[in-house]
Amino acid sequence: xxxxxxxxxxxxxxxxxxxxxxxxxxxxxxxxxxxxxxxxxxxxxxxxxxxxxxxxxxxxxxxxxxxxxxxxxxxxxxxxxxxxxxxxxxxxxxxxxxxxxxxxxxxxxxxxxxxxxxxxxxxxxxxxxxxxxxxxxxxxxxxxxxxxxxxxxxxxxxxxxxxx
Amino acid sequence: xxxxxxxxxxxxxxxxxxxxxxxxxxxxxxxxxxxxxxxxxxxxxxxxxxxxxxxxxxxxxxxxxxxxxxxxxxxxxxxxxxxxxxxxxxxxxxxxxxxxxxxxxxxxxxxxxxxxxxxxxxxxxxxxxxxxxxxxxxxxxxxxxxxxxxxxxxxxxxxxxxxx
DNA sequence: GTTATCTTTCATATATTTCTGAAAGTATGA
DNA sequence: TCATACTTTCAGAAATATATGAAAGATAAC
Numbered sequence: 001x002x003x004x005x006x007x008x009x010x011x012x013x014x015x016x017x018x019x020x021x022x023x024x025x026x027x028x029x030x031x032x033x034x035x036x037x038x039x040x041x042x043x044x045x046x047x048x049x050x051x052x053x054x055x056x057x058x059x060x061x062x063x064x065x066x067x068x069x070x071x072x073x074x075x076x077x078x079x080x081x082x083x084x085x086x087x088x089x090x091x092x093x094x095x096x097x098x099x100x101x102x103x104x105x106x107x108x109x110x111x112x113x114x115x116x117x118x119x120x121x122x123x124x125x126x127x128x129x130x131x132x133x134x135x136x137x138x139x140x141x142x143x144x145x146x147x148x149x150x151x152x153x154x155x156x157x158x159x160x161x162x163x164x
Numbered sequence: 165x166x167x168x169x170x171x172x173x174x175x176x177x178x179x180x181x182x183x184x185x186x187x188x189x190x191x192x193x194x195x196x197x198x199x200x201x202x203x204x205x206x207x208x209x210x211x212x213x214x215x216x217x218x219x220x221x222x223x224x225x226x227x228x229x230x231x232x233x234x235x236x237x238x239x240x241x242x243x244x245x246x247x248x249x250x251x252x253x254x255x256x257x258x259x260x261x262x263x264x265x266x267x268x269x270x271x272x273x274x275x276x277x278x279x280x281x282x283x284x285x286x287x288x289x290x291x292x293x294x295x296x297x298x299x300x301x302x303x304x305x306x307x308x309x310x311x312x313x314x315x316x317x318x319x320x321x322x323x324x325x326x327x328x
Numbered sequence: 329g330t331t332a333t334c335t336t337t338c339a340t341a342t343a344t345t346t347c348t349g350a351a352a353g354t355a356t357g358a
Numbered sequence: 359t360c361a362t363a364c365t366t367t368c369a370g371a372a373a374t375a376t377a378t379g380a381a382a383g384a385t386a387a388c
Contacts, residue, residue, distance in 0.1 A: 004281055004282075004283075005278045005279075005281040005282030005283075005284070005287065006278075006282070006287060008274065008278050008281065009274075009275075009278045009287075009291065012271065012275070012278070016267065016270065016271055018185060019181050019185050019264065019266060020185060020267065021182060021184060023183040023375080023376070024376085025376080026318040034290060034294075035287055035290070037286055042334085043334095051377075051378090052377060052378045052379065053335085053379075054336080054337075054338085054377070054378060054379070054380095055335090055376075055377050055378070057335070057337085057338095058376090058377085059339095061336090066283055076332060077332080078333060078385080078386070079333080079334065079335095080334080080335080088290065088293035088294050088296075089293070089297060092297045102178065102183060102185065103183040106180065107176065107180055107284060109347060110172065110176040111172075111173075113172065113177070114169045114170075114172050114173045114176070115169075117167030117168055117169040117172065118168075118170070119169075120169070120170075121378085123169065123170060123173075123199055126198060126252065127173065128254070129252035130198075130252050132252075133252055133253060133256045145248040159191070160361085172387070187345080187346070188346085189346080189347085193338070206364090206365080215347075215348090216347060216348045216349065217348085217349075217365085217366090218347070218349070218350095218366080218367075218368080219346075219348070220349060221366060221367085222346090222347090222367095225366090242355080242362095242363060242364060243363080243364065243365095244364085244365080295370090317367095323344050
C-alpha cells in the first residue's frame with residue numbers, strides 16, 4: 001500500500017464499517033477493490049491488507065453475497081480474481097437493496113405480529129405509527145434499489161428543496 | 165414482562181440492534197420505554213430486562229444522548245424516571261439526525277481529504293462519484309431530520325410513485 | 329492415477345464489545 | 359454534620375465477534 005490517498009480510503013472505509021453494522025475487514029476489502037484499477041487475487045488482497053487466507057476467503061464470499069464485488073477470471077489462469085462493481089450508483093442501489101432486506105423487512109414482519117397479538121389499544125397505536133414510519137423507509141429504499149442507474153436521489157433532493 | 169406482544173416488541177427491537185450498529189440492551193430499553201404507558205425508573209428497567217445497574221445507567225445515558233428518551237421527575241420523588249419520545253415521527257427525525265452525524269458526515273470529510281491528497285485521476289473519479297452519492301444521502305437525511313413533525317416522507321413517496 | 333495449484337472449512341486463538349457489581353460520588357434534608 | 363437515597367464510575371468477568379493457519383477439498387493438466 002504505497003499510495004497514501006488510497007490507503008486512507010481503505011482505512012476510512014474500514015473504520016466506518018462498525019457504524020454500518022458490517023465487519024471491518026469486509027469494508028477494507030471492498031475499499032481496496034473500489035480503488036484498484038484491475039481485479040485482484042485472494043493472495044494480493046491477503047498481502048496488501050495483511051490478513052489470513054481464511055479471513056480473506058470469508059469476507060470475499062460475504063461481499064459477493066451482497067453483490068458488491070464479483071469473481072472474474074483473468075486470461076487462462078486458474079486463480080480467481082475479484083473486482084468491485086465499477087458503477088458507484090449501482091453499488092449504492094445494491095447496498096440499499098441489501099439493507100432493506102436485512103434491516104427493514106424483518107422489522108415489518110415482527111411489528112405486524114405484535115400488532116396482531118396485542119389487545120392494548122395504546123400500544124397498538126404506537127406500533128401502528130412505527131409500522132407506518134418503517135414502511136415508508138422501506139418503500140423509499142425499495143424504489144431506490146430498483147433503479148438501474150440511479151437518477152432517483154437527485155430527483156428526491158430537488159423535490160425536498162421545494163419544500164422545507 | 166407479562167404482555168406477550170410488548171415482550172416480543174422489546175425482543176425484536178433488541179435483535180435488530182446489531183443491524184443498526186447499536187447495542188442490544190440500548191435497543192431493548194428504548195423499546196421498553198416506547199411500549200410503557202408511564203415513565204420508568206432505573207430500578208424498574210433493571211428488573212424488567214434483568215440487567216445490572218451499571219449497564220442500565222450506561223445505556224440510558226446513550227439513549228438520552230441520542231435524544232430518544234428523556235429524564236423526567238415524578239411528583240416530588242428524588243428518583244429519576246425515563247420516558248421515550250411519544251411522537252414516533254419525531255423519533256424518526258432524531259434517528260435520521262444522529263445517523264447522519266455519526267455515519268455520513270465523517271465519511272464526507274474523509275473522502276474529501278482523499279480527493280485532495282490523490283493525484284490519480286482514475287481514483288479521483290471514483291471518489292468523486294462516491295462523494296456525490298454520499299452527499300445526496302446526507303442531504304436527504306438532513307432535510308428529513310430538520311422537520312419537526314415529519315410530513316416529508318409521505319411526500320417523497322408520492323413523488324417517487326410518479327416516476328418508477 | 330498423480331501432482332500441482334488453488335479454494336474452502338473449521339477448531340482454536342485473539343480481539344473487541346458488553347456486562348457486572350461493588351465502591352465512590354452526589355444531592356437532600358433532618 | 360450525618361444519614362439516607364439515589365447515580366455514576368470502573369476494573370475485571372463474561373460474552374461475542376473476528377481472525378488464524380493447517381488440513382481437507384476441489385479442479386485441472388499431465
